[in-house]
Every structure is written in C-alpha cells, then in structure tokens.
Amino acid sequence: MKVTFPHMGSTLVYRKLVEMLGHEAITPPKPSQRTIDLGVKYSPEFACFPMKVIMGSYVEALEKGAEVILTSGGHGPCRAGFYGEMHKRILNNLGYEVDVWVFDSIKRDYKNFMNIVKKLKGDNSWLRLWTILKLLYQVTKDVDGFEMQLQTKRAYETKKGDCTRAWDKIQHIYNSVQDEKGLKEARQQCQNLIDEIPVMIIPEDQKIRIGIVGEIYVVMESAANMKMEETLGSLGCEVRRSHYISEWIEHNMIPKAFSKSHEEEILKKGEKYIEIKIGGHAKETMGNIVDFHEQGFDGIIHLMPFGCLPELVSQSIMPKLMDDLDIPVLTIALDEQTGTSNNLTRIEAFLDLIRNKKRNRLSKVS
Amino acid sequence: MRVGIPRGLLYQYYYPFWKTFFEELKVEIIVSSPTTKEIVNKGIEFSVPEICVPMKVYTGHVEQIIDKVDYVFIPRMVSISDKEYFCPKFMGLPDMIKYTVPGALNKILSPKIKSDSDSIANPKFYGELKSRLGISTWDLHRALKKADKAWNNFRALSKKGYILTDALDIFEGKKVPSKEPTFKDGEVTIGILGYVYDIYDPFISMDITDKLKELNVNVLTFEMLEDQAIKDSIKFMHKKLFWTFSNKLLGAGYHFYQNPKVDGIIQVTAFNCGPDSMIGKMLELESNHFEKPFMTVRIDEHTGESHLQTRVEAFIDMIRRKKMAGGVSRESNLSPYGLNTSI
Known part of the structure; x- marks a missing residue:
C-alpha cells in the first residue's frame, strides 16, 4: 500500500513507521510555493494556514501515486481535528480516489482506531509492532535531543550553514536505523558530527x-x-x-x-x-x-x-x-x-x- | 447589587433565561444598549485586530457597562451537547475580557456551562454565584427552574416561526403574539444560515432579515426548525463538527437543500469565522449536487450597507427569474453569480 502523511517538521518518524510495517511510504516534498499555491486553490478561503499547506502536500503526494493518507484527528474544538474529513471531501470532489485514515482519540472512537491500527499492522505480529514503536520512540527522543543541541550551536557556528547540514545528515543516518544496535551506532556517529562543528566563544551575558x-x-x-x-x-x-x-x-x-x-x-x-x-x-x-x-x-x-x-x-x-x-x-x-x-x-x-x-x-x- | 449583561453573542438566544434568573434572585440587571458605532469602536480598541466582529462588538458592550455594575455576567460556554463544544473563543471569552477590558479583572461572573443539552439550568454550573452574589442553594434552584421555563416558552415562539427579535419582543411584553407569526406571502423563500449574534444584531447584519422582507421574501432560519429535524439531516456524517451551533447551521443547511419550499440559501458569516469556513465549503460543494443557489455574505466592522443590498437583491432577482413561467429552468443557463459557478 502506498501511504502518505502530512509534512510537519522532520518526516523521519512517520516515514520509518510506514516503511517498517511493510508499506511503501510516499513522503510529500517539503512544502514549497507550489504546495502553498495548490493548497490555497483548493481549500476554503478562510481555512487556517496549516490546513492549506497540508492540502497542498496531499495533492503533491497523490500526484506521486499515494493511495492512503495517514493523519491524526482530534476532538475539537480546534478546527485541526476536522481537517481529515474536510480534506477527504475536497479531494474526492477533485476526483482523487483516496482513503483517509484518521487517528482519532482512542476514547472517542475505539472501533475506528483499532481498525486503522489493524490495517496498518498488516501481517506483522503484535510483538513486532511493539518493537517498532519502541524503537521509533527512541529515535524521536534521540533526534529531538540532537535538534536541541543544534538549535543552541547554530547561534555560534563559525561557518554559516554547518548546523543545518549536520541536521540533514543526522536524519539521513537515522533513516537507516533498523534495530537497537544500529540505534547505538547512529547515536555515536551523530554526536561526533555535532561535536565537530566549530563554534565561536561568546560570553555568557551576551x-x-x-x-x-x-x-x-x-x-x-x-x-x-x-x-x-x-x-x-x-x-x-x-x-x-x-x-x-x-x-x-x-x-x-x-x-x-x-x-x-x-x-x-x-x-x-x-x-x-x-x-x-x-x-x-x-x-x-x-x-x-x-x-x-x-x-x-x-x-x-x-x-x-x-x-x-x-x-x-x-x-x-x-x-x-x-x-x-x-x-x-x-x-x-x-x-x-x-x-x-x-x-x-x-x-x-x-x-x-x-x-x-x-x-x-x-x-x-x- | 447590579449585574451587567452585554447585548452580544448568545444574548439573543439565552437572554430570557438570564433575565428571569437574575430577577428571581432579586438582582438588578443592566443590559447594554443596542449596538452603535461607538460600541463597535470601543470594541475594536480593546480587542486584537484579527478577531471576528461579534467578539469585537461584545468587548464594546462589556466596556460600556463595566463602570456601572458590580459584576458582568459572562458565562463560560463550554458545551451544550455531548462531545461537542463551543468555538474556542467562547471558551476563552471570560479570560479574554478579564485581561483586555480595563476594570474587568475582578468583576466577571463566569459560571462554567458544560451541559449535554440546550438547557443550561443545571444548578451545579452556578456554584460560584452562590458566594459571590450571596444567595442560598434553595434560591438558586428555584430561580433556575423559573428561568428554564421562561426560556422554553421563548424557544417555543421561535419554533412557531417568529423571527428571534420578535420572539424577544414578545418575551419582554413589547409585542403581542400575532396569529400569523411568519410572513407567508412572499414569492421566494430563503433559508438564512448564520449565528444568532450575527443575524439578529441589526448593526452587524445590517438588518438582512428586514431587507429580505422588503423584497417580498419568506425567511427561514435554523432556530425555527425542530432540533430533531436538524440532527436527522446530518445523521449521515460519520464525524460531525465540534461546534454545537455550527452543527445546527450545517443541519439546517442540509434541511434547506432538501426542503422543496426553499429556493435558495444565504450564509451570513463574519470575516475570519473559523467554523463557518468549514461549513461554507461543505455547503458550497453540496450546492452543485442539490442544484440550489447558495451565497455567502461576509461581514465585518465596515459598514458598507449598499454592497449588502446589491448582492442580496441580485441573488433574489436571479431566483425570481428562475421561477418565472417560461424562465430559465436550469441554473447553468444563468449568468454567473456568487461563489458557486465553478470550483
């Protein structure tokens, strides 16, 4: 199954989740002017900006051949919880035959939630699913930790763009992590990468x-x-x-x-x-x-x-x-x-x- | 003891309840005057520029009465239906007013309304009033019961077909109920979709209901429909909207589309209204399906009355032409109008 998802920050985790469960992940391109233009064209005029950008992302992902959209829902009263429904209606009206799987709060709609989990799980065992989720949770924790380090270092880097380049590399390294062992290696490798970035010394009070x-x-x-x-x-x-x-x-x-x-x-x-x-x-x-x-x-x-x-x-x-x-x-x-x-x-x-x-x-x- | 009630937002829907409630408690109430340019300007001064016009107007109303009263009554409307809420701005309204209107910090009475039906008479919501107004539990229960009854009578008037403003006038004894509540002889019937605080504030909506009556049009609004009918018409939706009044509007919208008597729908919405942006798009998509004209009129604090007049007249003219004997039978043969021609 070709699965896509919204582009929010780093898409590493979503992509890995989908891939490790044996589906094909269609990563939407990083939102560009074209994405925004597409989103604005098809969304309600006064919808909020995230809805428009995500709309554009979906259209671009569907152009790349996605069949299923995976997204999170909500129980209100913010509009974001209704995006899934709205996107589906608009996309169907545009003639795209697409399934939208919305993860709503488990308490609100237990049946639907478990349904999506089962479809996503496919032939994997529950144990395998658990291992994957555990691994990915650690990946997010690691990656967020590195991102914070970079957010601090970026202010003092001597060569502009070093941190951003390192960030891209880190995501690339973590993309190939498959198990606990790989995780450890990646962690070490990324930490070295960050430590190597040369920085200026700035007094604390400045x-x-x-x-x-x-x-x-x-x-x-x-x-x-x-x-x-x-x-x-x-x-x-x-x-x-x-x-x-x-x-x-x-x-x-x-x-x-x-x-x-x-x-x-x-x-x-x-x-x-x-x-x-x-x-x-x-x-x-x-x-x-x-x-x-x-x-x-x-x-x-x-x-x-x-x-x-x-x-x-x-x-x-x-x-x-x-x-x-x-x-x-x-x-x-x-x-x-x-x-x-x-x-x-x-x-x-x-x-x-x-x-x-x-x-x-x-x-x-x- | 004097309690102020701002004439804005849900005033049009719950005023009979609030009035009876405070009168039973022997508390003097002061209602702000009908919206004027000054009130709107004050509201604009104290609220963030991006917020919708009913919120600005409400802020202006609070400002007008804040110095004359001991407390201002601003209930925190959380929900009046299971698993549904109010717009986030309603839920944060007391906080917003508290920190923006000068002098409001300690003057706000905001019972938290978290009901599972339209009735807001459950005494447990009003606990904080007991100490602040110095009333006994028994008094509270009695007053709420009376208030609920008055409010139900008022709702019954709406369902008979009275326009909300007329129903309010009857409640206050300014008008006697007539035998024929609705204006029935119009050539065209229009369903108006809009929140009570937009449509029935003559300043915000520029009296759109009167304008339509002058054009010989029958007007239908959501509060004239039975709650069950509204609910039934959106039963097919797997996931409903989160906002109670928006669900009512959406349900009414579908009801109007399905009702052969209704010739067209006008949505009146405030600039930047979040829930309406969703409803608008959904009904716009359905308009093609049901082949019924749908128009959105967007309003804000600017007061260009002629633009509203022109658009409404054009819309009605178009419907009349369609209905004329030998007139245009298919909508697509008409000249383009509004938003619905193509997407």
Missing part, C-alpha cells in the same frame, strides 16, 4: 535565548514559518520550540499512569491566564511562555496561523502576560502571504530591543 511558542504546525514546519529557527540562529540566538515530536508522543500516546508528561506541567503553568483547555495549543502557549521565562529566556516569538481560533485568545491575553512577567513577546500571524523581508525586519527590530534591554537592565521594553 547570549540570547528565544523560545518559539504557538500553534504546533506553524511552530514545527519551517516551510510554514519562513524558516524561523534558522533565521533566529543566523542572527545569533539560541532557540527552543514549545513542541517536539517526542513530547507530543509522551503526552498523547503514553497512558498517564506511566509517565508524568512535561505538557501536564506546562498546562498547569498556563492556568492563571486561560482557565480551561480551549482546544489547539492556546493554554500550552501561555504555559510555555511562563516556563521559558522561568528558565531565563530573553524573549518569545509567538507564531499563529492567521485567524487561528485558540491562538486568538492567547494573543488577546498576551499584553497582560508580558506585563506580568516582563518578557518581550512578538506575535506573528502566518498565512500564504510570504513576505520574508517584512518578517525579517520585525525580528531584527525585536532582537535589537532585547539586546538593548539586556545591556541596560534599567531600560524597559514596552
């Missing part, structure tokens, strides 16, 4: 740390956020995101009894500003900012798709939170209008303010 928070898709997919991480890195900032795949798995896939996930704590931290979970990642956004502030970050970039329902609530509360914590936040709404220089100007100005503030603790950024 380092700038920026947290990127917001809606998960635009935070994770660099094609949708105009390469925010790389841009910040090249401007000399250490970067952390609010979302990493391994954390998402911990929060959504592993039963609460076995782990106290990082996200639970984050949610608690956001409670003062948004009392209940209102869907999407609005409450997490608030919690993450509080968390980054406690870790001593210098500034926050808040990314949201234009018109994102939950993030509009967090954006509304942002001025109050900035006041409370005395931390600068720059909110950027993203959509298909890709004015890179406009964004670059805003980010540069934002970083200038942060640098000034750091230099002179007395001056207040308002």
Whole structure:
C-alpha cells in the first residue's frame, strides 16, 4: 500500500513507521510555493494556514501515486481535528480516489482506531509492532535531543550553514536505523558530527535565548514559518520550540499512569491566564511562555496561523502576560502571504530591543 | 447589587433565561444598549485586530457597562451537547475580557456551562454565584427552574416561526403574539444560515432579515426548525463538527437543500469565522449536487450597507427569474453569480 502523511517538521518518524510495517511510504516534498499555491486553490478561503499547506502536500503526494493518507484527528474544538474529513471531501470532489485514515482519540472512537491500527499492522505480529514503536520512540527522543543541541550551536557556528547540514545528515543516518544496535551506532556517529562543528566563544551575558511558542504546525514546519529557527540562529540566538515530536508522543500516546508528561506541567503553568483547555495549543502557549521565562529566556516569538481560533485568545491575553512577567513577546500571524523581508525586519527590530534591554537592565521594553 | 449583561453573542438566544434568573434572585440587571458605532469602536480598541466582529462588538458592550455594575455576567460556554463544544473563543471569552477590558479583572461572573443539552439550568454550573452574589442553594434552584421555563416558552415562539427579535419582543411584553407569526406571502423563500449574534444584531447584519422582507421574501432560519429535524439531516456524517451551533447551521443547511419550499440559501458569516469556513465549503460543494443557489455574505466592522443590498437583491432577482413561467429552468443557463459557478 502506498501511504502518505502530512509534512510537519522532520518526516523521519512517520516515514520509518510506514516503511517498517511493510508499506511503501510516499513522503510529500517539503512544502514549497507550489504546495502553498495548490493548497490555497483548493481549500476554503478562510481555512487556517496549516490546513492549506497540508492540502497542498496531499495533492503533491497523490500526484506521486499515494493511495492512503495517514493523519491524526482530534476532538475539537480546534478546527485541526476536522481537517481529515474536510480534506477527504475536497479531494474526492477533485476526483482523487483516496482513503483517509484518521487517528482519532482512542476514547472517542475505539472501533475506528483499532481498525486503522489493524490495517496498518498488516501481517506483522503484535510483538513486532511493539518493537517498532519502541524503537521509533527512541529515535524521536534521540533526534529531538540532537535538534536541541543544534538549535543552541547554530547561534555560534563559525561557518554559516554547518548546523543545518549536520541536521540533514543526522536524519539521513537515522533513516537507516533498523534495530537497537544500529540505534547505538547512529547515536555515536551523530554526536561526533555535532561535536565537530566549530563554534565561536561568546560570553555568557551576551547570549540570547528565544523560545518559539504557538500553534504546533506553524511552530514545527519551517516551510510554514519562513524558516524561523534558522533565521533566529543566523542572527545569533539560541532557540527552543514549545513542541517536539517526542513530547507530543509522551503526552498523547503514553497512558498517564506511566509517565508524568512535561505538557501536564506546562498546562498547569498556563492556568492563571486561560482557565480551561480551549482546544489547539492556546493554554500550552501561555504555559510555555511562563516556563521559558522561568528558565531565563530573553524573549518569545509567538507564531499563529492567521485567524487561528485558540491562538486568538492567547494573543488577546498576551499584553497582560508580558506585563506580568516582563518578557518581550512578538506575535506573528502566518498565512500564504510570504513576505520574508517584512518578517525579517520585525525580528531584527525585536532582537535589537532585547539586546538593548539586556545591556541596560534599567531600560524597559514596552 | 447590579449585574451587567452585554447585548452580544448568545444574548439573543439565552437572554430570557438570564433575565428571569437574575430577577428571581432579586438582582438588578443592566443590559447594554443596542449596538452603535461607538460600541463597535470601543470594541475594536480593546480587542486584537484579527478577531471576528461579534467578539469585537461584545468587548464594546462589556466596556460600556463595566463602570456601572458590580459584576458582568459572562458565562463560560463550554458545551451544550455531548462531545461537542463551543468555538474556542467562547471558551476563552471570560479570560479574554478579564485581561483586555480595563476594570474587568475582578468583576466577571463566569459560571462554567458544560451541559449535554440546550438547557443550561443545571444548578451545579452556578456554584460560584452562590458566594459571590450571596444567595442560598434553595434560591438558586428555584430561580433556575423559573428561568428554564421562561426560556422554553421563548424557544417555543421561535419554533412557531417568529423571527428571534420578535420572539424577544414578545418575551419582554413589547409585542403581542400575532396569529400569523411568519410572513407567508412572499414569492421566494430563503433559508438564512448564520449565528444568532450575527443575524439578529441589526448593526452587524445590517438588518438582512428586514431587507429580505422588503423584497417580498419568506425567511427561514435554523432556530425555527425542530432540533430533531436538524440532527436527522446530518445523521449521515460519520464525524460531525465540534461546534454545537455550527452543527445546527450545517443541519439546517442540509434541511434547506432538501426542503422543496426553499429556493435558495444565504450564509451570513463574519470575516475570519473559523467554523463557518468549514461549513461554507461543505455547503458550497453540496450546492452543485442539490442544484440550489447558495451565497455567502461576509461581514465585518465596515459598514458598507449598499454592497449588502446589491448582492442580496441580485441573488433574489436571479431566483425570481428562475421561477418565472417560461424562465430559465436550469441554473447553468444563468449568468454567473456568487461563489458557486465553478470550483
């Protein structure tokens, strides 16, 4: 079966999962201008940006011959949980005969969930499935760890682009991991790769740390956020995101009894500003900012798709939170209008303010 | 003790409940005035630019009454149906108002409504009011019971065919119920799809229902239909939408498509409304299938009334031509209109 999936950040894990279970993985190309154009053409005008990009990705994957789309669902009230249904209707209307397998929460629709698992599992034994999942979980943890190292190093690399190249290599190395033994070798190899990158020495008090928070898709997919991480890195900032795949798995896939996930704590931290979970990642956004502030970050970039329902609530509360914590936040709404220089100007100005503030603790950024 | 009720969002749907409830508790209520340009401007001042116009208007209403009252009543609407929710903006509304409108920080009464049906009278939602308003459990129960009854009477008026604004007037005793609630003699029947806070706020919708009546058109809206009929018409969907009122609109939309009396559908939606972007596309796809005209009118805080007038008139004219004896029988023979000609 030819299976495809949305392009969100690194596609390594999804691809490996599909391949290791014996299906053919059709990896959608990294979203480009063409992807966005296709998505915009076929999606509802006021649908949020992630939906449009994913729509474009699907069309491109279907052109490459995909037969099945594998995606995650949701139980609302954020629109993202309904993407699967919507995409299916639109694609069918365009004449594509495609199956959309949506992983909804197991509690909401147990039968459907198990159905998809069984179809995906195919002839593999349950034990094999378990081994694969365990291995892939470790892969995501490793890869996320390396990504964080690179997000720090990128700010100080002497040769621009070293870290990004290393990142591509790491994904390539992990792509061929098949078992625990291979995992160990890959881990060593990648760590060496990162350690070899030459860096400048910057005094501690001049380092700038920026947290990127917001809606998960635009935070994770660099094609949708105009390469925010790389841009910040090249401007000399250490970067952390609010979302990493391994954390998402911990929060959504592993039963609460076995782990106290990082996200639970984050949610608690956001409670003062948004009392209940209102869907999407609005409450997490608030919690993450509080968390980054406690870790001593210098500034926050808040990314949201234009018109994102939950993030509009967090954006509304942002001025109050900035006041409370005395931390600068720059909110950027993203959509298909890709004015890179406009964004670059805003980010540069934002970083200038942060640098000034750091230099002179007395001056207040308002 | 004075409690303010902003005239926005679900006011049109739940006001009879809230009014009876507070009156039974001997609490004086202050309702903000009908929407004006000033209210809208205030709302724009205190809310983020991207948010939809009903939210901006609501913020303006809160701002208008915040200084005159001890508390503002802003219930946190989470759900009124099992496994369904409100739009995230509703769920975060008390938080949003609390931190954006000056002086609102400690003045908000926001009982958390998490019901499994349209009725919001379960006393367990209103626990926080007891201490803050100083009322006994018994009083609370009694007031809720009365309020629920008043609200059910009001809903019955809608289902008889009264336009929501008329039903509200009757509830407040400003109008006597007439024998013929609906305007029945129109040449054309139009189903209007839109949330109560868009359609029945005369400022936001620029009185679209009156405009249609002037054009000799019968108007049908979702709250005139029986809940069961709405539910049945979207029964076929494996996964329904997450938002209760959006499901009602979608159900009503399908009902209008299937109802031979309805000649066309107008969707009234606020700029950047998230749930509507989904409904709109779905009904647009279905419009071809049912061969019934469908038009989307998008509104925001700009007040270009003539553009609305022109579009609505053109839409009605088109339907009239189609209905005329010897007129155009097939839609595809008509000149292009709206969104539905091709995709």
